Amino acid sequence: MVSREDASVLKYLEILQAVITRMATNSANCKAWCVALVTAIFLLSVNNNKPGYFIIGLFVIILFAYLDSSYLSLESQFRKRYDDFLAKLNQGTVDEKDLFIIKPLGTTGRITRDIWTSFKSWSIYPFYGILFIMVGFALLISI
Numbered sequence: 001m002v003s004r005e006d007a008s009v010l011k012y013l014e015i016l017q018a019v020i021t022r023m024a025t026n027s028a029n030c031k032a033w034c035v036a037l038v039t040a041i042f043l044l045s046v047n048n049n050k051p052g053y054f055i056i057g058l059f060v061i062i063l064f065a066y067l068d069s070s071y072l073s074l075e076s077q078f079r080k081r082y083d084d085f086l087a088k089l090n091q092g093t094v095d096e097k098d099l100f101i102i103k104p105l106g107t108t109g110r111i112t113r114d115i116w117t118s119f120k121s122w123s124i125y126p127f128y129g130i131l132f133i134m135v136g137f138a139l140l141i142s143i
Contacts, residue, residue: 002094009089012099016082023075027068031127034064038135051142057135065119065128072118 002009038057045053081101088094119125 001092002096002099004089008099009094012085013082016078016085020075020078020082023071023078027071027075027123030064030068030071034061034068034128034131037064038131042135042138045138045142051139054135054139054142058132058139061128061132061135065124065132066115068128069115069119069121069124072121072124073114076118077114 037060041053041057041060045051045057085094085098088098
């Protein structure tokens with residue numbers, strides 16, 4: 001058994017929290033990069049009078065929406081691992097082997113399902129959906 005005061009317990013929680021923070025930061029960076037790239041494509045399309053470039057913008061949005069959903073899914077899985085570890089710690093059932101698990105939960109099928117669930121999150125589909133509609137509307141107007 002491992003006690004709450006062990007340095008290894010605190011370090012493990014710090015590692016999990018750092019991973020969670022990194023996933024959240026990556027998710028925010030996806031949104032920022034997507035807006036920057038879509039804006040650049042929009043300006044390039046308008047300045048060169050090439051409406052076909054808007055299609056590239058739609059693909060960029062889809063790519064970043066998937067990537068952002070992946071990061072959100074991983075963040076959610078690591079949060080669950082963090083919460084499960086704290087629950088075990090509070091129950092006094094933490095074993096030494098619990099301190100060496102630094103990977104997301106689940107199998108490939110579950111990860112794919114979690115990515116789809118993350119895509120339906122309020123932080124993903126409204127942002128990318130509105131961006132997709134705006135670029136699609138700009139494409140329709142420019143044709």
